[in-house]
Amino acid sequence: MKVAHAPEPIPGLAVREEGPGAVVVRFSGDLRAPTVARLWAPAMARVRSGKLSSLKLELDGARYIDGAGLALLVKLHSEATAAGTSVSLVGLPERYRHLLDLAMRAESADADAPADKAGAAGALDRRLGELARNLRELVAFVGESALVLAMAVRRPRQVRWGDVLHQALVIGVQSLPILLLIGFLMGMIMSFQSVITLQRFGGEIYVPNMLGLVMFREMGPLVTAILLAARSGSAFAAEIGTMRVNEELDALTTMGISPVRFLVGPRILSSLAVVPVMTLFFNFASLVGGALVMLSIGFPLVTFTSRVFANVTRGDLIGSLIKIIVFSLLVGGVSCLRGLRTGGGADAVGRSTTGAVVAGLVLITVADGLFAVLFYYYKF
Numbered sequence: 001m002k003v004a005h006a007p008e009p010i011p012g013l014a015v016r017e018e019g020p021g022a023v024v025v026r027f028s029g030d031l032r033a034p035t036v037a038r039l040w041a042p043a044m045a046r047v048r049s050g051k052l053s054s055l056k057l058e059l060d061g062a063r064y065i066d067g068a069g070l071a072l073l074v075k076l077h078s079e080a081t082a083a084g085t086s087v088s089l090v091g092l093p094e095r096y097r098h099l100l101d102l103a104m105r106a107e108s109a110d111a112d113a114p115a116d117k118a119g120a121a122g123a124l125d126r127r128l129g130e131l132a133r134n135l136r137e138l139v140a141f142v143g144e145s146a147l148v149l150a151m152a153v154r155r156p157r158q159v160r161w162g163d164v165l166h167q168a169l170v171i172g173v174q175s176l177p178i179l180l181l182i183g184f185l186m187g188m189i190m191s192f193q194s195v196i197t198l199q200r201f202g203g204e205i206y207v208p209n210m211l212g213l214v215m216f217r218e219m220g221p222l223v224t225a226i227l228l229a230a231r232s233g234s235a236f237a238a239e240i241g242t243m244r245v246n247e248e249l250d251a252l253t254t255m256g257i258s259p260v261r262f263l264v265g266p267r268i269l270s271s272l273a274v275v276p277v278m279t280l281f282f283n284f285a286s287l288v289g290g291a292l293v294m295l296s297i298g299f300p301l302v303t304f305t306s307r308v309f310a311n312v313t314r315g316d317l318i319g320s321l322i323k324i325i326v327f328s329l330l331v332g333g334v335s336c337l338r339g340l341r342t343g344g345g346a347d348a349v350g351r352s353t354t355g356a357v358v359a360g361l362v363l364i365t366v367a368d369g370l371f372a373v374l375f376y377y378y379k380f
Contacts, residue, residue: 060091
């Protein structure tokens with residue numbers, strides 16, 4: 001014959017019935033995380049065991065309650081209330097009452113929050129909200145960056161020139177070998193391709209004219225800006241994004257230091273100072289490559305140089321300078337913005353870096369197309 005055993009008592013938890021559907025749950029001892037982990041399942045099981053009319057939580061025996069204990073009380077209260085049970089807390093020490101009220105208000109706010117809209121309408125609403133937030137962040141970033149650049153002109157002593165010089169060395173000196181190599185090879189390739197086509201008509205003499213015009217007016221600023229986006233822009237986003245993940249930007253803000261002024265300003269200033277010089281080096285390397293090709297087919301060096309510089313006007317140089325300044329601002333700004341907007345997670349910095357390069361290339365292409373239209377209509 002089997003004998004039914006009463007459930008074994010659980011240290012720190014006592015449950016009794018005061019009447020039909022009226023249950024009293026008494027806690028004692030310390031409601032710390034290890035204890036709560038042991039009490040959670042039996043306490044929740046008692047609340048869910050059947051239809052209750054009232055639930056009384058007695059806490060006068062609890063000596064200490066940490067965050068896990070408060071979470072257990074909030075969970076018991078919310079589930080019982082949702083089931084239509086009247087809940088009362090008895091004997092809660094005064095020092096914990098305010099914390100429990102805050103936790104319950106937060107739980108209530110989460111429960112009352114409207115659910116995400118489903119379907120196409122919900123997706124459109126979320127997209128529009130995200131677009132609005134991005135536009136606000138963009139406007140704020142552009143405005144603050146403009147103030148930083150204006151302050152650099154009006155009060156140059158407040159600029160951190162040491163950081164500007166360091167970034168200039170990283171952007172310019174370390175990028176110079178690959179820039180010269182690309183320029184040299186592109187000059188050779190374009191000259192060879194042009195010679196192959198123009199030899200059919202006896203027009204090899206026009207290769208220097210075309211090379212000088214294309215390099216100074218279009219390819220020099222464009223390729224230099226692409227290299228800036230791929231190399232330095234990704235570095236900007238990775239550096240600032242890592243600082244965001246490590247909460248260093250929050251520390252700067254707490255100390256009253258603007259991250260835009262402290263981090264973005266030196267990077268944009270160094271880009272503006274160095275990239276035009278890099279464009280000149282690229283143009284020079286491309287002309288050297290083109291000159292070697294023309295020398296290989298029997299053209300004198302004097303003829304090559306005279307035809308290049310006779311065809312390149314002051315307007316071409318000014319247009320190239322305007323382009324590269326705008327490209328530098330776009331690439332430096334969007335790369336730093338992507339770094340500042342880095343989120344959480346293991347892949348956050350990688351996503352910011354990729355986004356910075358892609359956004360930089362898109363902005364360069366769009367700006368170059370706008371310049372082409374403007375220069376055509378204004379005969380620049």
